[in-house]
Amino acid sequence: MTPFLSRCYASRGAEHVELIAAALCADRQDYELLVIEALSDKGYQFYWSGTVLPATSWVKQYPAEAAYAVALARSVNEGRQRVALGAMTRQPGSRDVAEDDKWLQIETLGPFTPLDAQFSVYPKKTVPNMLRETLFGQPDPTKAERDEFGDHTPPLATYAVLDAAKMPYLLTSFLEDSGLRYQSLFQGKAQEELAEHAPYLVELTEDNHFTCRLFTGPDGIGGLWEKELGIFLRCRAGFDALRKHLRKFIRLQDADGRWFYFRFWEQRYAHCFFSTACAETHWMMMVTQEHSLAVICPKGSSIIIAHAHRSVEHTNIIASKPTEEWVAGLAEEESNRAFQNKLIDKFIFSNSKYGHIEHEKAQEIVKILLEQAQGYGFESEYALSTYVSVALELSQFPAENECYRKLLESAKHPDTKAELMLKSIVYAKGDADD
Template sequence: MSYLLTSFLEDSGLRYQSLFQGKAQEELAEHAPYLVELTEDNHFTCRLFTGPDGIGGLWEKELGIFLRCRARFDALRKHLRKFIRLQNVDGRWFYFRFWEQRYAHCFFSTACAETHWMMMVTQEHRLTVICPKGSAIIVAHAHRSIEHTNIIASKPTQEWVAGLAEAESNRAFQNKLIDKFIFSISKYGHIEYEKAQEILKILLAQAQGYGFESEYALSTYVSVALELSQFPAENECYRKLLESAKHPDTKAELMLKLIVYAKGNADD
């Protein structure tokens, strides 16, 4: 869809520009975030928000977020570029993909100082962010009770960046599990992404309840549960193992051996 989107933009006649530039833009042009200045009567705008049934269109494909702001295009782009990459306390850089709806609704629905700082383009210009979340719509504004100067002068704290980096890492891990253990298996392949997230959230919470912390242990618990098509604790053999005093990684290894053994017997 990303390739089609850039083609749509090229043919739209609208003003648009990537938030990336230089080498990043050269390498990621088709997947880069683009700031687009929409006009009401443009055919791209119509296609974005309307479909065959009169509503929906490309917007339902979660291609981005909708911003309202009176700041000039160049000023807004310059402001947004401050946030595309963040550095954690260990010096590692990562992309903060606030333009993706799955991340945006988590970030913009929180009332922290960093959110307000990001939504204040200048002392006179605030951002309003609109993004869907399921059948609902989130509308986020900068908090008017905070002094403008304090917002603009503030910087993300290392604690906030660390939390964001951890959340990003967790989301990447969860998406990897969804792709590997849910979407790649025929009996689960038809499940919607949101439903897959719900299933994974439940299984990870169960695993953590048994002390599983490493990615190996967590991913093993998820794979075994999906292979069993039931919660492992509902099976007496797995329940005894989970309730044992063994190290969580050892439990995970034994769970994996049990499922492989069971599959081998079934094949025989």
């Protein structure tokens, strides 16, 4: 066995760090097992290492860090210390969970299956069993609610914000026939002109046939679940107070003073708007000084539930009305996250070499690689995804390879660089197969 070195990346909650680690071992696999155990003892989870080389080779490749790395390598031995972890450097964007973040709690339920035709089922369900308590249960009032209302705490009602634009002329007919209380979030001239494309607030009851249709999938009769019509809310404030509050941010202004509609009910992005512990989310989820929201956002075959809690400790949290920049920023983050997940599924979870990695760690690996690629001017999805695939195939950062580093630092167009990197990997794999 010989001392090996590498730059490693690990996390603990929202804190992400990098460090140089030395281990007395036989190969990369042995190295990572030892480092994983050592980091785990300190409460960190390992998720990536760069080039793993014998110490003599590693310090030649990274002379700027040679003195420090050699000291680490010399400290490992076959006795009680086969691993030496260097100083941990917190990565940009890393943070501890702040106390003020605790006003917002996020829960994920699923995967679940929407209702089917329910032949031979009696009584028929109106919501899947997994979602019933979340949607129609009556939990005990919180301490803040008991302090505020005593023995007269209002019941927790269930609402939906549904988008008529997804089913023009049909959704409004369904609502009219449902017998449920509903009202557009638009009013005046906007409602007159956009009635069939407006968002509607609907107070749901568990025993209603329209409620059943909302949670019925394509295997049922008249199911609406696949239409992705909107989101669900729970609140004690009452219909009128909730509608008044939602109308406050139905339209927002951009930096130039122009108005636009904020489609906060859109399922693709709703979980971002309501599960980010920030001043804007706090403003949206506090309906009144006494009443807060729980927002239930469908996402694929699961749902994300964001609970806002009002308590004495959180009365000093600054609230701020959402802005166009805030909405655009979160939407861009979600698009980036979707792209990252696409790369994770394609290049990590489909690869037996990396299939054991947890999703959170895979996200951090891909995030690091994308930031590197962008640092070399890569912008297109093709170039970014190619950089990630090459790095994973090499099991090292491309810039740590002299040939790839020269290519990355060249004046060629980023897409051309990506194409040449990919061809090099393909040729190398072909030679290896031969």
